[in-house]
Amino acid sequence: MAGMFETQSGPATKASKSAFQAQLNKVYGFYTGGFVAFVIVLAILEQMGLPRDWIGFIFLLATIGLYAGIGIMSRTTDASEYYVAGRRVPALYNGMATGADWMSAASFIGMAGTLYLTGYSGLAFIMGWTGGYCLVALFLAPYLRKFGQFTIPDFLGERYGGNFPRFLGIIAAILCSFTYVVAQIYGVGLITTRLTGVAFELGIFMGLGGILVCSFLGGMRAVTWTQVAQYVILIVAYLIPVVWLAVKQTGVPIPQAVYGYQLQKVTEKEAELLKDPKELEVRKIFAEQAKTLGDKLRDVPAALAADKQAAEQKLADLKSSGAAAAEIAAAEKALAALPKDADAAKKAWTAAKAGAEARDKPLAGMPRHATQFAGDPNGDAKAQDAYDTSRRNFLALIFCLMVGTAALPHILMRYYTTPSVKEARESVTWSLFFIFLLYFTAPALAVLVKYEVFSVLVGTPFDKLPAWIANWSKVDAALLSVTDINKDGILQLAEMRIGGDIIVLATPEIAGLPYVVSGLVAAGGLAAALSTADGLLLTIANALSHDLYYKMIDPNASTSRRVAMSKALLLVVALAAAYVAAQKPADILFLVSAAFSFAAAAFFPALVLGVFWKRANGLGASLGMIAGLGITMYYMVTTQPWLRGVFGITSPIELWWGILPISAGVFGVPLGFAVIILVSLLTPAPSARIQELVEHVRYPSIKGDINTQTN
Numbered sequence: 001m002a003g004m005f006e007t008q009s010g011p012a013t014k015a016s017k018s019a020f021q022a023q024l025n026k027v028y029g030f031y032t033g034g035f036v037a038f039v040i041v042l043a044i045l046e047q048m049g050l051p052r053d054w055i056g057f058i059f060l061l062a063t064i065g066l067y068a069g070i071g072i073m074s075r076t077t078d079a080s081e082y083y084v085a086g087r088r089v090p091a092l093y094n095g096m097a098t099g100a101d102w103m104s105a106a107s108f109i110g111m112a113g114t115l116y117l118t119g120y121s122g123l124a125f126i127m128g129w130t131g132g133y134c135l136v137a138l139f140l141a142p143y144l145r146k147f148g149q150f151t152i153p154d155f156l157g158e159r160y161g162g163n164f165p166r167f168l169g170i171i172a173a174i175l176c177s178f179t180y181v182v183a184q185i186y187g188v189g190l191i192t193t194r195l196t197g198v199a200f201e202l203g204i205f206m207g208l209g210g211i212l213v214c215s216f217l218g219g220m221r222a223v224t225w226t227q228v229a230q231y232v233i234l235i236v237a238y239l240i241p242v243v244w245l246a247v248k249q250t251g252v253p254i255p256q257a258v259y260g261y262q263l264q265k266v267t268e269k270e271a272e273l274l275k276d277p278k279e280l281e282v283r284k285i286f287a288e289q290a291k292t293l294g295d296k297l298r299d300v301p302a303a304l305a306a307d308k309q310a311a312e313q314k315l316a317d318l319k320s321s322g323a324a325a326a327e328i329a330a331a332e333k334a335l336a337a338l339p340k341d342a343d344a345a346k347k348a349w350t351a352a353k354a355g356a357e358a359r360d361k362p363l364a365g366m367p368r369h370a371t372q373f374a375g376d377p378n379g380d381a382k383a384q385d386a387y388d389t390s391r392r393n394f395l396a397l398i399f400c401l402m403v404g405t406a407a408l409p410h411i412l413m414r415y416y417t418t419p420s421v422k423e424a425r426e427s428v429t430w431s432l433f434f435i436f437l438l439y440f441t442a443p444a445l446a447v448l449v450k451y452e453v454f455s456v457l458v459g460t461p462f463d464k465l466p467a468w469i470a471n472w473s474k475v476d477a478a479l480l481s482v483t484d485i486n487k488d489g490i491l492q493l494a495e496m497r498i499g500g501d502i503i504v505l506a507t508p509e510i511a512g513l514p515y516v517v518s519g520l521v522a523a524g525g526l527a528a529a530l531s532t533a534d535g536l537l538l539t540i541a542n543a544l545s546h547d548l549y550y551k552m553i554d555p556n557a558s559t560s561r562r563v564a565m566s567k568a569l570l571l572v573v574a575l576a577a578a579y580v581a582a583q584k585p586a587d588i589l590f591l592v593s594a595a596f597s598f599a600a601a602a603f604f605p606a607l608v609l610g611v612f613w614k615r616a617n618g619l620g621a622s623l624g625m626i627a628g629l630g631i632t633m634y635y636m637v638t639t640q641p642w643l644r645g646v647f648g649i650t651s652p653i654e655l656w657w658g659i660l661p662i663s664a665g666v667f668g669v670p671l672g673f674a675v676i677i678l679v680s681l682l683t684p685a686p687s688a689r690i691q692e693l694v695e696h697v698r699y700p701s702i703k704g705d706i707n708t709q710t711n
Contacts, residue, residue: 043516059519074222082219083150084416091423095430100231100531105187106592108528113500115446119369128398132405137428141415143611145424152409153547159610160618172602173409180595184533185581223534230527237524245511255444269454282494290356311335389658396663404596407603410535468509541570593662601628601668614694620680628672635664
């Protein structure tokens with residue numbers, strides 16, 4: 001297997017390319033068969049009594065060990081190999097690697113969970129992310145490959161003829177990639193914790209070792225071949241439990257085919273739950289809790305003093321009456337749990353009130369799964385406004401995700417690794433196919449799990465709930481918690497709080513599969529998070545070492561020094577991202593979506609106009625990137641609750657046309673286009689050399705790279 005990762009020498013002939021791909025087919029064929037055999041052996045050992053904790057550790061160590069092995073065999077100090085894998089990755093395997101690079105923790109873990117919680121509106125993610133690859137194929141990938149640079153900031157510096165556009169590209173690449181990689185490392189921590197039972201923070205740094213050993217030693221070459229291996233694991237892991245769940249519920253092993261049938265059943269079950277007396281009883285209790293908390297918030301100091309006095313009096317009464325030690329301990333714990341001061345009380349009660357209000361809503365706050373948008377286009381003014389706002393946000397999110405996908409640096413870098421422009425275009429097609437396999441399955445998974453929860457879990461006595469409920473509650477109560485609010489001993493939907501991030505990971509247990517499949521799915525999620533994190537960290541490190549250090553600071557730096565610099569920076573960035581992820585800053589999906597808005601606003605206008613409009617100049621591109629990214633960040637910081645807290649913003653939230661902060665890029669992209677066009681028309685045109693380069697790229701009969709440098 002080691003020979004597969006060796007660099008080809010001499011010109012790449014058609015015969016050598018065919019032989020190289022045949023060797024890849026053989027190696028990855030054996031690898032896939034070996035992985036399936038490994039899972040079967042673990043399943044047999046589980047039936048023979050192998051403990052679950054051991055299965056989790058075996059999956060973790062085996063998969064990370066495999067990725068580490070590929071990383072070690074792919075180690076290199078050659079700049080072309082380190083930055084673009086020698087530009088010799090066949091289209092099929094580049095498509096598979098891109099699919100793994102793309103299948104982040106958000107796609108693998110969060111996608112089906114988002115569809116579970118939001119229903120129809122969650123389809124915006126699938127439509128936007130998939131549609132983005134059409135933009136990549138039509139507008140960017142083949143043209144950027146023809147330019148022949150190593151990175152996106154490298155392209156900006158070459159196309160716009162200066163270091164200032166390059167520097168802005170570096171900043172934007174770091175911003176969107178770092179935001180994205182924090183989400184991936186958060187996912188790594190979540191999965192590692194579930195596999196091994198270690199603390200979340202420790203799980204992050206255990207997974208970080210797997211990330212670093214892949215990208216640190218061999219750069220893009222190691223990352224590419226590791227991502228191909230990771231794609232095999234993640235797609236097998238994703239499909240097995242969904243197919244099993246489809247067979248369990250319908251007898252049909254094609255989940256996509258039974259999606260509509262099960263959705264109809266879910267819709268019928270939703271109608272029953274909306275009228276269920278027990279559900280209404282629990283909702284009433286939450287409504288009363290929200291009202292009580294609202295009353296407390298009117299005079300926080302007085303309410304806090306009253307609560308403390310009541311808790312102290314209860315403790316004194318228990319002690320004086322000789323109550324049981326357990327009752328006294330519970331009273332002492334309740335007294336200690338009270339907020340320390342008025343500010344802490346206000347924060348805690350505000351959050352609790354919002355939570356109670358959310359759980360007072362029908363279907364535990366979830367919309368009906370098949371309902372397109374909130375509100376009613378034929379209702380009163382308020383209902384019509386809600387409908388229009390919901391539809392507007394749906395379309396805005398699709399737009400941001402599409403253009404963000406087309407501008408993500410770590411994805412576009414993948415198309416620099418193909419041998420030719422033709423194969424760059426072909427690899428986009430393969431990328432779409434490999435991504436389609438998962439995205440076409442996610443909606444079915446969400447519906448199948450929702451049917452299982454509605455029809456099996458709801459109505460089950462608390463003392464007979466499946467073990468996975470307690471297991472996941474121990475991982476993080478914010479992800480899953482159940483409480484018998486009305487004290488009837490029966491679980492109602494409103495008494496269950498479930499986070500979207502565990503839907504996929506818990507599917508095998510929900511379906512009643514052996515634990516080895518749960519380990520397999522966790523390993524698949526880990527592969528998805530690691531594969532994307534590898535690409536993102538490499539993007540950041542390369543932007544700093546190649547574009548900033550080599551291109552702007554020390555153009556005479558040797559190849560070995562540049563690669564060593566990239567490795568050192570990669571380590572620093574990885575540790576910084578792990579530290580931020582350990583703080584659990586926000587949910588995975590928001591972090592990922594923020595990265596898409598940043599990439600869309602910063603890069604998309606400059607890249608598209610740089611390819612298709614030779615009149616676009618450096619000043620226009622620079623100001624356009626600043627304006628687009630600036631307005632996007634401003635809107636996000638002033639409207640997103642977590643970011644408002646980080647920056648200490650207390651003024652009321654003012655949404656523009658009702659657009660949510662997750663779609664902030666919808667303002668940055670058109671502004672970026674407008675500024676680039678306007679400034680370019682008002683200032684001198686680019687040099688003749690630059691305009692000739694653009695013509696060369698757009699003229700399809702001219703083959704090869706513009707820049708054939710190997711630096």
